[in-house]
Amino acid sequence: MTYPLKRVAALAAVATLAGVLAGCGGSDSPAGGGEAPDPDSPTPITVGSLPAGDYAPLYIADQEGFFEEEGLDVTIETIAGGAVGVTQLVSGELEFTSATWTNTLAAVAQGLEVVVVREGTDSSKAGINGLLVDESAGFSSIEDLRGETLAVNTLQSATEVQLRDCLATGGLAADDYELVEVPFPEVGAAVLQDRIAGGFVPEPFITIGAPEGLVSLFDPSVCNERQENSPLITWDASKAWAEENPEIVDAFVRAMDKATQLAIDDPQVVVDILPTFTTLTPEIAGELVLPSFVEDGTPSVEGAELTQELMLEYELIDSPIEDLSQYAWQGE
Numbered sequence: 545m546t547y548p549l550k551r552v553a554a555l556a557a558v559a560t561l562a563g564v565l566a567g568c569g570g571s572d573s574p575a576g577g578g579e580a581p582d583p584d585s586p587t588p589i590t591v592g593s594l595p596a597g598d599y600a601p602l603y604i605a606d607q608e609g610f611f612e613e614e615g616l617d618v619t620i621e622t623i624a625g626g627a628v629g630v631t632q633l634v635s636g637e638l639e640f641t642s643a644t645w646t647n648t649l650a651a652v653a654q655g656l657e658v659v660v661v662r663e664g665t666d667s668s669k670a671g672i673n674g675l676l677v678d679e680s681a682g683f684s685s686i687e688d689l690r691g692e693t694l695a696v697n698t699l700q701s702a703t704e705v706q707l708r709d710c711l712a713t714g715g716l717a718a719d720d721y722e723l724v725e726v727p728f729p730e731v732g733a734a735v736l737q738d739r740i741a742g743g744f745v746p747e748p749f750i751t752i753g754a755p756e757g758l759v760s761l762f763d764p765s766v767c768n769e770r771q772e773n774s775p776l777i778t779w780d781a782s783k784a785w786a787e788e789n790p791e792i793v794d795a796f797v798r799a800m801d802k803a804t805q806l807a808i809d810d811p812q813v814v815v816d817i818l819p820t821f822t823t824l825t826p827e828i829a830g831e832l833v834l835p836s837f838v839e840d841g842t843p844s845v846e847g848a849e850l851t852q853e854l855m856l857e858y859e860l861i862d863s864p865i866e867d868l869s870q871y872a873w874q875g876e
Contacts (some may be wrong), residue, residue, distance in 0.1 A: 549659035580791040581615025587792060589616055592623035592632060592641035595822040597747060598665045598777045598835045599642050600814045603821050605803035609744035614795035627651075630658050633782040640796060643780045645851035646702035646860065651859045652871060657783035660848075661873040662797050662841035664777035664804075667706075669766035671833035674750050674760025675707070677742040678735050683761055686714025692741035695734065705796060706774070707744045710767035718858075732758055748824060749830045755875045765836075770854065775847035776835075786873060794875055799843065804837050 581587040593599045602620065605611050611618045621638065623629040630651040631643030633845050642664065651658050663803040665672075675694070677683045689711070689765060696703040708718065726734050731743030732753045745753075750760050779800065786793045808812050811834055818829040855861045865871075 552588045579796045582611060583615045586612065586615050586617035586854055588619070589639040589792065589796070590619045590637070590795075592621050592638045594623065594625070594642060597814065597818060597822075597832065599806050600817055600835070601800055601803035601837065602642070603817050604806055604813060605799045605818075607805065608806070610799040611796075613796060614799045616792070616795055616799065622716060625701075627698070627701065630656060630780055633780060633785070634784075636785075639664060639792070640779055640781050644702040645775050645778055645779050645848050646705055646855060648778065648780055648871060649699065649848065649852055649855060649865060649868075650860060652865055653863075656736070657785040658780050659786050659871050659873050660778045660843040661781050661786065661793050661837040662800055663775055663778040663842070663844060663847070664779055666773050666776050666837040666838050666847075667836070669833070669836035670763045671747070671750070671760075672679065672765050672835055673706075673744065673746040673763065675710075675762055675764065676731055676735055676745050676749065676753055676758050677761045679759045680758045681741070683742070686716060686762065689714075689741060689761075690716060690720050693722040693724060693739075695724050695731060695740045695743035697725065697728050697744070699723070699725055700860055702776070702851075703744050703856055704842045704853075705860060706764045706771060708858045709854055710762065710764045713768045714762075732756060745832075748828055750833075751831050760829045769790055770850060773847075774850060774854075775838075776842055778843070779841075781789040781873070783871070790875070793873060797873075797875075801841060804841065805839065807837050808839055810829055843874075845869045845872050846873060848867045 566692035591602060593602050609850050622639060626647035632638040633641055634656050648658055648660055690713065697705055702745055726740060726743050728749055731745050731749060734740045735743060735758060736756065744764060764771060781793060783865055802842050814834055815829045817828050818824050845868055848871065852864060852868065857866065
């Protein structure tokens with residue numbers, strides 16, 4: 545299997561945030577000084593990511609030399625998840641990380657200053673994720689899940705918000721089901737062993753689960769109008785570091801723009817690169833529903849506002865954050 549996302553408990557994430565706030569005075573990055581990157585003397589940066597299809601443009605940019613052309617010497621580091629990645633930005637361990645607007649706003653609500661520099665993927669495509677259930681269990685609608693135990697990979701996350709919103713659309717309130725944490729790679733086994741009735745998974749777990757009799761009961765990405773318009777993956781930086789190093793941020797974004805456009809224009813490039821940074825076989829990679837990559841990566845304030853609306857509704861944050869535009873990078 546692939547997508548080895550590690551479970552990050554909500555309390556652990558809060559503890560990490562508190563530790564960063566108490567012990568960190570800002571990023572201690574090897575890049576700095578506001579100088580433009582030079583291809584003849586590349587600027588070293590470290591980017592946090594996960595081995596999953598949504599992050600393919602990062603690996604494409606590295607493979608195709610787009611970062612090198614922009615004067616960047618990129619090291620890709622596997623992170624435990626977006627919530628941890630954003631704390632690593634502020635501590636100076638990373639210059640950029642994959643995340644979500646949910647991760648970003650949760651961090652800001654805890655007092656961390658991070659900024660989205662580019663949108664990565666969105667929810668405008670069916671089949672990119674699903675609620676995996678046992679086909680033989682007889683579930684045919686969201687109402688059938690009343691009283692059941694369901695799973696997301698991480699609580700206090702974008703997946704929790706998305707699943708709760710879809711279940712609400714189907715008529716279930718939060719107290720009509722139990723929500724627990726199960727890492728994506730373990731969901732199929734948990735369903736087949738009757739430990740949970742269903743679990744939220746992205747591809748490739750829908751494709752991988754099909755031969756075992758697992759099916760997607762519904763597509764969370766398109767379960768209602770709000771989800772259809774929701775952002776998914778973002779690329780983030782420390783706000784203070786980004787403001788000190790705008791040329792490096794813009795160089796990173798330009799390289800990601802090129803890679804994302806290539807992924808959109810030639811999906812086979814994504815299929816071919818997936819087995820190089822995941823454990824997917826070429827055969828399974830060719831069967832997947834690929835992510836919906838965002839061509840115009842300009843950070844979306846509207847997406848941030850929609851995410852905040854959902855986070856407030858499902859009590860992931862206590863109060864609105866003022867002026868969300870300051871957390872959406874607009875370039876030099």
